[in-house]
Amino acid sequence: MRNIKNLGLWQKMCYNFPSYKKGLYNTLLISIDGLLIGFLLALFLVGTKTKVTNTRTNNTFVKACYKMISKCVDTYIWLLKGVPIAAQAMLVWFSNSLWWPSKGLMPDLFPQINQIHAALFVITLNAGASLTMILMQNIKFVDKGQIEAAFSLGMTQRQTFYNIIFPQALKKSVPFVITQFITNIKDCTFFAFIGLVEMGWIANRNMGITADVITPFVLLSIIYLVLIQCNNTLAKYLEKKLNPSFRPVISV
Numbered sequence: 001m002r003n004i005k006n007l008g009l010w011q012k013m014c015y016n017f018p019s020y021k022k023g024l025y026n027t028l029l030i031s032i033d034g035l036l037i038g039f040l041l042a043l044f045l046v047g048t049k050t051k052v053t054n055t056r057t058n059n060t061f062v063k064a065c066y067k068m069i070s071k072c073v074d075t076y077i078w079l080l081k082g083v084p085i086a087a088q089a090m091l092v093w094f095s096n097s098l099w100w101p102s103k104g105l106m107p108d109l110f111p112q113i114n115q116i117h118a119a120l121f122v123i124t125l126n127a128g129a130s131l132t133m134i135l136m137q138n139i140k141f142v143d144k145g146q147i148e149a150a151f152s153l154g155m156t157q158r159q160t161f162y163n164i165i166f167p168q169a170l171k172k173s174v175p176f177v178i179t180q181f182i183t184n185i186k187d188c189t190f191f192a193f194i195g196l197v198e199m200g201w202i203a204n205r206n207m208g209i210t211a212d213v214i215t216p217f218v219l220l221s222i223i224y225l226v227l228i229q230c231n232n233t234l235a236k237y238l239e240k241k242l243n244p245s246f247r248p249v250i251s252v
Contacts, residue, residue: 012215013222016206020223023199030119030191031184037120038127039177045132049073050139050161073132080129085122086190093118093194115196122191123184130183134176138169175239182231185224199223 007015052066080088096113142165150160192201203216210216 013219023202027188027198034123034127035181037124041128042131046135077129085187088122119191134173138172142168175235178235
């Protein structure tokens with residue numbers, strides 16, 4: 001970078017902005033992919049936990065297995081929500097040689113893991129845990145009268161869940177999925193700890209190159225503000241459209 005000491009703030013920001021493109025791309029790539037895969041993971045966990053909860057059996061062994069599965073899901077959520085994401089990222093990245101087989105017996109079948117893979121893995125697990133909690137919470141608030149009406153019409157417990165309960169819970173969860181995307185964008189800043197080229201990493205690099213401690217982080221803040229505000233507005237709009245009887249409460 002050339003000497004920009006004598007430029008104004010706006011000129012400095014215009015000069016710095018192109019260098020953020022790769023970081024912005026990586027942030028959006030990890031956030032979007034992590035949200036999609038995490039959502040699929042959440043659907044699987046919710047379906048598993050609901051099946052375990054609603055299944056009635058007199059077989060002691062089956063009961064014990066179902067209880068263990070439910071506890072595993074609860075433990076997964078507890079761990080992911082309790083451990084800071086920066087610690088998770090460093091643990092996954094610096095211990096990858098212990099659990100990823102690229103350096104083991106099958107190096108040809110498994111590509112070398114990089115920072116994007118590690119970040120995507122962490123974001124996916126966290127998004128899955130958060131969305132599982134949201135879906136399970138919304139399932140509890142489905143009108144009991146509708147459930148009783150479904151049973152009175154002869155629907156089975158499985159049919160009631162997939163035709164009455166789950167669609168409503170999913171509809172109420174859509175705005176919170178957007179909110180989770182915002183959380184993913186924010187969480188990507190922690191992956192600078194493992195050397196991922198994201199916008200915070202680039203801002204820190206630009207500061208070192210230009211000796212300008214203000215402009216890189218002002219520009220970083222503006223980019224994040226625009227991204228988050230656009231998604232926050234979308235989340236509020238969806239909440240109002242999908243749940244008109246509820247007062248919008250989403251604010252991130």
